[in-house]
Amino acid sequence: MLKFIHSYFAYIVIALLIISTLRFLFRYALSKEYTPTDFRLALITFIVSHTQLLIGLFLYFISDKFSLWFELSFNEIITSSINRLYLIEHPVVNIIAIVFITRGYSLHKKKRVSKPKFKAIGFNYLLGLVLLLSRIPWNNWLNFA
Numbered sequence: 563m564l565k566f567i568h569s570y571f572a573y574i575v576i577a578l579l580i581i582s583t584l585r586f587l588f589r590y591a592l593s594k595e596y597t598p599t600d601f602r603l604a605l606i607t608f609i610v611s612h613t614q615l616l617i618g619l620f621l622y623f624i625s626d627k628f629s630l631w632f633e634l635s636f637n638e639i640i641t642s643s644i645n646r647l648y649l650i651e652h653p654v655v656n657i658i659a660i661v662f663i664t665r666g667y668s669l670h671k672k673k674r675v676s677k678p679k680f681k682a683i684g685f686n687y688l689l690g691l692v693l694l695l696s697r698i699p700w701n702n703w704l705n706f707a
Contacts, residue, residue, distance in 0.1 A: 574610055590681050608663060663687055667686075669686065670683035
């Protein structure tokens with residue numbers, strides 16, 4: 563059930579990140595004013611992405627794959643692309659992606675003018691989005707959904 567939630571909730575996270583990133587970067591390029599709608603979108607994207615991270619971390623530690631840390635050597639994990647993806651790359655890169663999302667949200671709140679707000683949040687959300695998309699196990703994710 564948790565894997566099901568994590569897989570389908572990822573669609574929401576990615577959709578919100580795409581919408582947010584595009585909105586913030588376009589509003590940055592067009593020198594638009596920052597509005598309460600921008601704040602709500604940034605906050606919702608921030609919360610949803612962090613919720614996905616918490617679900618993912620919980621799932622990581624209770625999954626069958628986690629026991630491979632105790633059954634295989636580090637060299638065996640690194641040399642197996644599927645084990646490396648699930649045990650190292652996916653969790654580490656996604657945590658880094660959430661760090662960028664958090665950074666963007668935090669930096670944008672400190673800015674007083676619209677253009678720097680959009681720049682801070684737009685580019686950091688973009689980096690987070692690219693990182694998330696780079697480490698999704700696409701074969702399993704698309705087959706699962």
